[in-house]
Amino acid sequence: MHARVTVNPEGDPVMDVENRSIEFIPHGERYGTPKRLFTIWFSANMQVTALVVGTLGIVAGMSLAWTLVALVVGNVIGTIFMAAHSAQGPHLGIPQMIQSRAQFGVYGAALPLVIVTLAYVLFVAADGVVMRESIKSIYPMSDNAAIIVFGALTFVISYIGYELIHRFGATMTVLSILVFAATALILVFSPHVHVTLQTAKHGFSVGAFNLVVAQAASWTLGFGPYVADYSRYLPDSVRTRDTFWYTYLGGLLGSLAVMVLGAVLATVSTSVVNDPGTAIAALFGGWARPALIVIVLGVLVFNVLSLYSAYMSSVTIFSGFRSMTRIRRSTKFGVLFLLFAVSTWIAIATQYHFSDYFADILNAQIYVLVPWSSINLVDYYLVRRGAYSVKDMYDARGQYGTFNYKTIAIYCAGFASTLPFMDLSFYHSYFAKLIGADVSWIPSLLVPGVLYYVTFGLRARTARNVVAVEHDAMQPH
Structure with missing residues (x-):
């Protein structure tokens, strides 16, 4: 079943159900170029779920100009970390969360994995409600x-897997540009829009500004736990900077463009906040239905990424405890179907009080995913500097062990650092009320990263220096 990738006479991979999942991708099965990363992340971001983030500043009473500044700041910062994760894929050839075993232990990685799985199941549910x-x-x-229909389509594409997801993303890049560029042109040539923008009376608010920066950064930071899943098939000869920049530019341009459009639309009409898809399609008159189809398919790309990665994370949990290196297609089908069923049930149950639900998801992912991201990036770029044993990531008896309790404690400290800054529909922390926004993404990045480097990085640096000194001492003079 786990044969080499089949290619046609032109050398392109043949569409089939993906055979591999959590295992290392052999060098003989690597293919593609980093350019694919631009289209998959551009299309995943240029869709109406991200557009809603762009409306938040306007809804909070801030001017369009200040909202745009906040969107730029949040996206520019958040996408850096997303792209840094993506660059790990070609080098290691394994899913993003498998690599977490090097920091947390083969069994200990289950802690962030459970949280990641839950987060993406909630995103799948949220998209169903939005659409x-x-x-x-x-x-x-x-x-x-x-x-249910939207979830079923998500399930089918996720089951077929990696190659279809990339091709779907490339197609939707073109279609999404056409629809959203046309939307922008309609706004530019609408006299009503010009009058509304000129007469809008909004000012600056520190709380609203921080809110928009945090939500925009949170949006792109949220891709971290699975972004390398879509670069792991690339040849290991691909340069790290190419992987980084194609991911960065695709993610940044896609998210920023559609969020800016969302801010403009929210200034003109509040209907885009509650039902962005039909609000945009209404601008197209007789072409409303084709525009809606493209809009729905655009969100479907993001939904597929979320379900596919929820599957990858969930099977990584039980495969670690059972020392599994491969997942059968029947198991893949069963796990994906279960995740689809759970997310659909959540969507149906919460669909009529969705606004608070969506805001809480965006905030909650900061609390639980960003500390993991900080630990992972510090370990990869500063502590181990990309030097890992892939084989030991699948063996609890290997160098990474079963549980790394120090890392788990650091992760918990990272989560704890967000408590004084949390802002949820049912809980408002002291600093959230004082500042007027949730800025917990800052401590959740800094606290675990610094603690991890102090705990492991300085020791690793000392060990490297000792080796270098011993090596010099052995050289003839």
């Missing part, structure tokens, strides 16, 4: 049926 009305506008059906 419900748009799907019903394309073809009349009940609310629940619309959510």
Whole structure:
């Protein structure tokens, strides 16, 4: 079953259900170029779920100009960390969260993995709710049926896997540019829009500014735990800077462009906040239905990434305890179907009080995913500097052991550092009320990263210096 990748006479991979999942991708099966990373991350970001993030500053009463500044700051910063994770894929050839075993231990990695799986199941559920009305506008059906249809499409594409996901992303890059560029042109040539923008009375708010920066940064930081899953098939000869920049530019340009459009639309009409898909399609008149189809498919790309990566994370959990290096197709089907069923149930159950639910997801992923991201990046770039034993990541008796309790304690400290800054629908911390926004992404990046480097990095640096001194002493003079 785990044969080499089949290619056609032109050397392109043949579309088939992906055979590999959590295992190392052999060098003979590596293919593609870093350019694919631009289209997959551009399309994943240029869609209406990200567009909603762009509306937050306007809804909070801030001017369009200051909202745009905050969006730029948040996206520029957050995407750096996302792209840094992506650069690990070609070098290691394994899924992102498998690599976490080097920091947390083969069994200990289950802690962030459970949290990552839950986070992406919630995102799959959220997308189903966001697209419900748009799907019903394309073809009349009940609310629940619309959510189920969207989830089923997500399940099928996720099951086929890596190659289809990349091709889907490339196609949607073109289609999304056409629809959102057309939307921008309609706004530019609309007299009503010009009048509204000129007469809008909004000012600056420290709280609203911090809110937009945090949510924009959170959006791109959230891709960290799975971004390398979509670069792991690239040849290891690919330069790290190419992987980084194609990912960075794709993610940044896609998210920033659509968030800016969201801010403009929210200034003109509040309808885009509650139902962005149909609000945009309404601008196209007789072409509303084709525009809606593209909008729904755009969110489908992001939904597929979330479900596929929830699957990768969940099987990484139990495979670590069972010393598994491969996952059968039947197991893949069963796990994916279970995740699809759970996310669909959550979407149906929460669909009528979705606004708070979506805001809480964006905030919660900062608390639980960003500390992991900080630890992972410090370990990869500063402590081990890319030197890992892939074989030992699948063996609890290897050098990474079962549990790394120091790393787990650092992760918990990273989470604890967010408590004084949390801002949720049911809990508002002291500093969140004082500042007027949740800025916990800052301590959740800094605290675990610094603690991890102090705990492991200085010792590793000392060991490297000792080796260098011993090596020099052995040289003839």
